[in-house]
Amino acid sequence: MTDQETASALDPPPDVVARLERMKARDVILRVEGLDKQFTGRGRGVKALDGIRFQTHRREFLCIVGPSGCGKSTLIRILAGLEAASGGVALLDGVPITGPGRERGMVFQGYTLFPWLTVKRNVMFGLEMTGTGRSEAARQAGEWLDLIGLSAFAEAYPHQLSGGMKQRVAIARALINQPRILLMDEPFAALDAQTRARMQAYLLDIWKKIDVTVIFITHDLDEAIYLADRILVLSPHPGRVQEMIEVPLARPRSPAQVQSAAFRATKARLESLIHAPTSSAAEEEPYPAMPLMANVLDTVE
Amino acid sequence: MPSVRSAAFGWGLSGGAARPRMARPNWLRIRGPLPLGTRRMLGLCSFLLPLLVWAIVSYVPFIWHPNMLVTNPGDVDYFQVGMSVDRATFASEVTSALQAKQAPPQGVPANPLYLPSPGAVASAFIAAFTSSAGNAEGGWMLASLWKSIQVIFWGFLISSLIGVPLGILAGANTAVSHLVEPIVEFFRYLPAPAFGALAVAVLGIYDGPKIAIIVIGTLFQQILIVANTTRKVEFGLVEAALTLGCRNGRLLSKVIVPAILPDLYRDQRVLLGWAWTYLIVAELVGATSGISLFITQQARHQHFAAVFAGIAVIGIVGLGTDLLLGRLGRRLFPWDRSAAL
Structure with missing residues (x-):
């Protein structure tokens, strides 16, 4: 594939352009301005985030990718209010984020369902915490369980569910609070490939039907391209915004698009950004050559 | 031929098919599983084997039996029926009696008084429960036991009412932890009996000081153990609750407390055992009371079979309570998969 072909494949087709224009016409829901994070400890500080600046629009699906050490988890934890930034500000609907709140739902990689509550009570948890009555909370939780297809498991405990089921419950538990944005920190990383593919399609289905903005962290480039409207690429040490990429793929997305030229061109672009020669050589530790310890005649390659 | 050892590191355990099938469980494997029947059998043996050793020592005359129980004193003037003398003395008395052409004493081999046989202990056990003989205050085992259980109950209850909330707060909050734990660490090294005289001076001679000793013996350990259990709550659960709009007090009551309940219950079981040891x-x-009064009185009169019965009762009540609580725990916490025993 020549550079010219790549460039043309990266140009979004007219329908995608129109959709992205519609998205950008919506209000800015989250504005991150010059966000810094400095971890101090044992004498010297480590800078995790340096001047992060981006914005998302209402109902956008934004993925954040980057190599390990780029601070993507730190970034989403600051957005969730679980950690404080050292500098800069993140504004949700123009209001600075100072702590956790129900308008920002979060789905973690480790499922974090409450093991002592049944599936239904897990989903009800957010409503009960914010003053909704038990019966109303139960009614809404029942509806959500119908939506995620787990009504039969309403009275089961989390340890009786598979990984994919647990993550569906976690998504329902976050969305029942009707958050403005849904923060997802590598939510499918622990799932097997088939379950993960189903969960991705399933997440897109939920996302397009309700008014929610998704910020999704992943280290899987295929996943990012498949899900996102735009992809924020971070560079490591310290975490900086490297680029914001618009995904030139039409919606609805389908697994077949993985084979398309646009998909492959986007992936090549992301890979060139992430594995750029700028990444420090110290990160990739050299390992010593392994001596041959098997029969020299008994080759496997 | 170059000596290339293909399995130098044991990576390629060649011939997996040739390995014998693991038909019967290997008892020596680290954490190897055993069938339920075997586990029950081992649990039974855990009691039966020591009992068997005890029975053999008691009933087989040539195993130990360092003494002779006099059945007929003969012409030895200081011997009496039922007297226990060591074998050497008995033998020398027999020879000197025979030399003096007097009637030799007769006797049977016996163990010392302090090692009664299982049968004697069993009959003492039954007698202690059925007869109200002896003095009304202490001789009757059931009344003594009930008295002791009340002391344990109140001691453990008071300790838990203070220790559990304080432990949870110390485990959940850094400020409380740093304020409370240093002094508790200091107190937990002080032996509870050292407070005995002080407790009597303050609380009188009846149940007050006894309950206080149990509280002192349990409380400080309890605060530290509960605090540690609370600290082990997966922090992700707290963070998830925070993002769902859960705050301060409710975070404690709706997340931390339910999260530690099964472990707290297990801690309490261990601590209750601790309380019994005090x-x-x-x-x-x-004023000595309860099962202790029973045991000390019986010991004073050298009724060692009854002493053993009294000690056994404490073990039986303790173990029985624990088994019961264990069963109850599995019903109370159906989500808890780490349930042991």
């Missing part, structure tokens, strides 16, 4: 010391403080 019982005898506690009951000797002030």
